[in-house]
Amino acid sequence: MYLLGLGVILLAMKYLEFGPVAGWAWWMVLAPFGAAVAWWAWADWSGYTKRKAVERENVKKQARIDKAKANIGIKTRR
Structure with missing residues (x-):
C-alpha cells in the first residue's frame, strides 16, 4: 500500500x-x-497474505474466548 x-x-x-x-x-x-x-x-x-489473515483471525478468536471466560468468571491464561 x-x-x-x-x-x-x-x-x-x-x-x-x-x-x-x-x-x-x-x-x-x-x-x-x-x-x-x-x-x-x-x-x-x-502464502504471506493468507498467513497474516489467519493470524488476525486467531487474535480475534482468542479475544472473544478471553472475554467470554471473563464474563463467566473463569480466569484467563494471560
Whole structure:
C-alpha cells in the first residue's frame, strides 16, 4: 500500500511538473507501481497474505474466548 501511495504522489508531481521529479524519466516515476505488483504477486505466491489473515483471525478468536471466560468468571491464561 505504501508503494501505491508513493507512486501516486510521484505521478502527481511529475504531471504537475513540481520539484525535482519533473526532470525524472517516466520509468522512475512509474517504478513504484511495478514494485507494488511484484510485492502482491510474491505475497500471494508465498502464502504471506493468507498467513497474516489467519493470524488476525486467531487474535480475534482468542479475544472473544478471553472475554467470554471473563464474563463467566473463569480466569484467563494471560
